[in-house]
Amino acid sequence: MYSLQSRAVAVRSRTALRDLLTLVRPGQWPKSLLVVPLVLLHPAAWTWPRPAALAGAVGLFVLASAVVYVGNDVADAGYDRAHPAKRHRPIAAGRVPVRTAVALGAALFVVLVVATAVTLPVLFAPLGAYVALNAAYSRWLKHVPVAEVFAVAAGFALRVLAGYLATGVRPSGWLLLCVFLLCFLPVLGKRRRELDLPEALRRPVLRGYSAAFLDQLLVLAAGLTVVVFLFFAHERWGARADLVLAAVLLPVLFGLCRYLHVVLVQGGGADPARGLLRDRVLLGSGVLSVVALAAAGLLSP
Structure with missing residues (x-):
């Protein structure tokens, strides 16, 4: 009897610890x-x-x-x-x-x-x-x-x-703004997909959105990302920015276009992190962008 009670207490303790761990969402830590x-x-x-x-x-x-x-x-x-x-x-x-x-x-x-x-x-x-x-x-x-x-x-x-x-x-202020816009895009894409959910599963704020409005915001944010990136490049490199942009801008632009295609045509974007890892084309363009950025030394003083 004592052994059964001890085992039950241990099970409850493990369950309680698991619930507390669930509260802090370790899956989101990355x-x-x-x-x-x-x-x-x-x-x-x-x-x-x-x-x-x-x-x-x-x-x-x-x-x-x-x-x-x-x-x-x-x-x-x-x-x-x-x-x-x-x-x-x-x-x-x-x-x-x-x-x-x-x-x-x-x-x-x-x-x-x-x-x-x-x-x-x-x-x-x-x-x-x-x-x-x-x-x-x-x-x-x-x-x-x-x-x-x-x-x-x-x-x-x-x-x-x-x-x-x-x-x-x-x-760089331009860099931080570019990062903000790059993060703005997948959040918009996620909201766009959430509009496709049944009413009971939607977050209340979605009543203030429409599919057409979110589609326009996605395109606007993607375009602004490119513009801000251009300002950032010229701030860092001045007259030499053209050489950097020749190496970096194409994979960046392709990645943005690919993301818009995934969300607006393929109906993806519900889980941005998982979608990035599963879409080899999008992941590849991201890797190419980072490699080109590093090779160009864009972030060096």
């Missing part, structure tokens, strides 16, 4: 790796201890995202309970009490503040902006059409900015 790629194209980023600072920045953004995910699930518990799929989330399903979730979020926030102060205090600004932006998103912005897409894309751009601040490498 998004924090956006801190790294563009900075590493800069030669100075490879000098020690900058790689360690980059790793620390990734870890801090993982912590910040965990705080945000817990807060979002607490705030959305009422809506999630009525959602056919999200009702299985730990808080909405009643497996994790709200008090426990709040305590977990508060503990993670304290760890985030202390870890930032000890390791990379320069990241207080982007981390604070990221947490504040997501708090505003959870409470208000997610119900405002277009503004909610801006908020999501800005969260990704803040990760990239954090990578530059962590290494002390000066970022």
